[in-house]
Amino acid sequence: MPENRFRHRITCGWLRDCASEPTPTSPWPSLLWDEQMMKDQVRMLDAQKETGVEVNSVWGLFVGREWPSDLANTIDAGRAEQVRWFTDEAHKRGLKVVLGMGIYSWGFDRIIREHPEVTAPDNANAKEHVMCPFQPAAWEWQRHVLDYVMDPKWGLDGLSMQSADQGRCKCPSCAKRSNAEHHADILMRSAEYVRKNRPNWIIGTACWGLRVDEPEEMAHIIRMSGSFDYLLEVSELSARKGVRAELVKKLQCPFGSVGGAFVEPPQHYHRLRWFVPLGHGAAEAIAAVYRDGGRANEIYYRPLYNPVEEVSWRAGAYVLSEPVLTPREAVRRAVGAVYGSTGQDLDVLTDWMIRGEKAYLSRSTFKIGDGPLSLEFLVWDKNPSVGSPPIYLRDRMTPEQRKDYGVELRQLRGELAAMKVPNETAKDLTLKSIDGALADLMALL
Numbered sequence: 001m002p003e004n005r006f007r008h009r010i011t012c013g014w015l016r017d018c019a020s021e022p023t024p025t026s027p028w029p030s031l032l033w034d035e036q037m038m039k040d041q042v043r044m045l046d047a048q049k050e051t052g053v054e055v056n057s058v059w060g061l062f063v064g065r066e067w068p069s070d071l072a073n074t075i076d077a078g079r080a081e082q083v084r085w086f087t088d089e090a091h092k093r094g095l096k097v098v099l100g101m102g103i104y105s106w107g108f109d110r111i112i113r114e115h116p117e118v119t120a121p122d123n124a125n126a127k128e129h130v131m132c133p134f135q136p137a138a139w140e141w142q143r144h145v146l147d148y149v150m151d152p153k154w155g156l157d158g159l160s161m162q163s164a165d166q167g168r169c170k171c172p173s174c175a176k177r178s179n180a181e182h183h184a185d186i187l188m189r190s191a192e193y194v195r196k197n198r199p200n201w202i203i204g205t206a207c208w209g210l211r212v213d214e215p216e217e218m219a220h221i222i223r224m225s226g227s228f229d230y231l232l233e234v235s236e237l238s239a240r241k242g243v244r245a246e247l248v249k250k251l252q253c254p255f256g257s258v259g260g261a262f263v264e265p266p267q268h269y270h271r272l273r274w275f276v277p278l279g280h281g282a283a284e285a286i287a288a289v290y291r292d293g294g295r296a297n298e299i300y301y302r303p304l305y306n307p308v309e310e311v312s313w314r315a316g317a318y319v320l321s322e323p324v325l326t327p328r329e330a331v332r333r334a335v336g337a338v339y340g341s342t343g344q345d346l347d348v349l350t351d352w353m354i355r356g357e358k359a360y361l362s363r364s365t366f367k368i369g370d371g372p373l374s375l376e377f378l379v380w381d382k383n384p385s386v387g388s389p390p391i392y393l394r395d396r397m398t399p400e401q402r403k404d405y406g407v408e409l410r411q412l413r414g415e416l417a418a419m420k421v422p423n424e425t426a427k428d429l430t431l432k433s434i435d436g437a438l439a440d441l442m443a444l445l
């Protein structure tokens, strides 16, 4: 393996984050795994193989929010076959599958309801979503779930563990420990248990809900890094504070980000409802991680059916394998792969795509390094036929900026419509995605 690339090149998401069809009537996260979804997964795995993104870190193969107490019957025989189908398809392409899972919190709601002894008796606020590490039953249940996913029949290659995005237990015993100390303890215990049983597995952690940039917590972050193969920061606060390179040197495992900038795949929206290129920003952010010494990075799944999302995903993917690429060159390669343009036409379309990105970023409160950009509310159960309001336009721009943005989008649309693009389907889908964004803008006027 060449030295000059990220050691851990990962794409990550919930099962349907790469889906070409929305599930507007399902509660988030939807785990619908139909034939179209399987085709979408194959498309993602092929793109991974082609670009060298070795690891697929997937959430929701088994459950969304709730592991059942009857773990042996978590999924039926049909879904068990699909899990094995997915890991087999990845392995055929030389890729690895890492399962994303919550530790002591996410995924344990039902076990908490059915076995309240996993929570602290005096911690009413956190009872719904978090187990207490001081209750012996909590570790028993955590261990049962780990045993379940470690079963070789699934063909998994590792785990990506998260403990912090639902908060933490704050009972008197837990409250004596700082945030990082608390999470380091439960994550390390789980990681070491898995390591003992599956010494060849990849065990990573993405620190959703856990800050890694605070000096007073550093000792715990460093301690924790000794149990993992990689550790990822979500919002790039360590880079903004100028301490990331220093942090990387102190950690015992490769460090990285979740991709710098990406659209959080909107479950309820038609895949051509938005036009938000973020490939240039993502490539810039990922290359900066590498320059700071980071050697592990995720890029989020995208619905590749939207050609602009594929450009953004690919721009990140190319930088993972070749971190010295300039962001423009990464976007250029991605545009060439998606639209088939070459030579001068490719340069024109590349510049057009980057202008499309700046058109949004120059007017929005969203900043590269923030991680996910939410287009809509993640959880939305009202009026499924129209979906949640487009908060990326409504809440991140002033009415004046929206008006101005609409003018630029129309300009960009006109230019693309006049361009000669070999992949006419991709061009047509892109025009439709601009129309989708314009329709949302008009509705907000």
Ligand SMILES: [Zn+2]
Pocket: 120, 123, 131, 132, 133, 134, 169, 170, 171, 172, 173, 174, 175
């Ligand atoms: Zn507790």
